[in-house]
Amino acid sequence: MTTTAIKYEPDLSKPLLHEIMERSGQNLPACYQCRRCAAGCPVGVEAGVTPDRLIRMILLGDREEAMNNLLVWKCLSCFTCGARCPNNIQTARITETLKQMAKEAHTEPLLPKVAAFHNAFMKATSHFGRFNEVEFMGIYELENTASAVKRGNLKIITDEIKASSRLGLAMIRKRRLHFRLARVRNLAEVKALYKKSRQQTDR
Ligand code: SF4
Ligand code: SF4
Structure with missing residues (x-):
């Protein structure tokens, strides 16, 4: 089985991270991938992306994938992820921000x-x-x-x-x-x- 290595592009990551942190008010670098948020997210499995993965995409600078995944469009804003997060990261604020960014970029929404x-x-x-x-x-x-x-x-x-x-x-x-x-x-x-x-x- 072949796997694709994950690429880290600092030139892409820094502006994306800065923009999302500024607009959502969330401290994304504090995420240490404990996945407590993932265990409680009611739509993560169905969306194929859990809150921790969304944060990882952003930290890696994957702008396209961060705006075009089903968690952004299926998030219920239930705030379960934020209530469970030891670092108080509210992913609902991040998904709201990404929806708005997708709209501004004239990206065709998945839903x-x-x-x-x-x-x-x-x-x-x-x-x-x-x-x-x-x-x-x-x-x-x-x-x-x-x-x-x-x-x-x-x-x-x-x-x-x-x-x-x-x-x-x-x-x-x-x-x-x-x-x-x-x-x-x-x-x-x-x-x-x-x-x-x-x-x-x-x-
Ligand atoms: S619960 Fe918080 S720190 Fe843990 S993976 Fe989710 S966002 Fe990151
Ligand atoms: S707010 Fe969104 S991302 Fe967080 S647990 Fe609820 S549905 Fe999942």
Whole structure:
């Protein structure tokens, strides 16, 4: 059996590590690969990548693989990995950062529906500082449809509309869909946070 030796490219690793540490606020070099995070991650096995492996990819400078693996797109943000980590590394913050970086790099997401969900969530919460279900669902459907059109997959759109209509009607019947648009008291503060975050990203 042949194995491929892992390459370490310091010129690629340092900028990637610096960017992810700065944006996620996580101290990745503190990881000593104990894999306590891996043992508790509910999606690691299915994704084929556990939090420790994701961190290793970044430390080795593998930008493409770090942005294009299923853990980034399947992470539930459950924070189990961070709760178990002896070094308090929150991989959910890292997967969020990598999603955003993939978007900025115009990389085709491995799971387009998750990318549409992520974009819709960020947009919806920026308007009123709160997650409003009806607003979010509208933005999500638009994002999802635009993504499907871009990929030329029109069947996905019709299937999605049918499934969403069924779900929406079922939720209305059970009074689980709220139409009122709630907003935080200090919306200006939330908008300032979004603005600051965008400025940091553009730097
Ligand atoms: S639990 Fe923390 S230190 Fe251990 S492998 Fe996971 S991220 Fe690294
Ligand atoms: S936050 Fe994400 S990476 Fe961490 S345990 Fe949960 S699903 Fe796994």
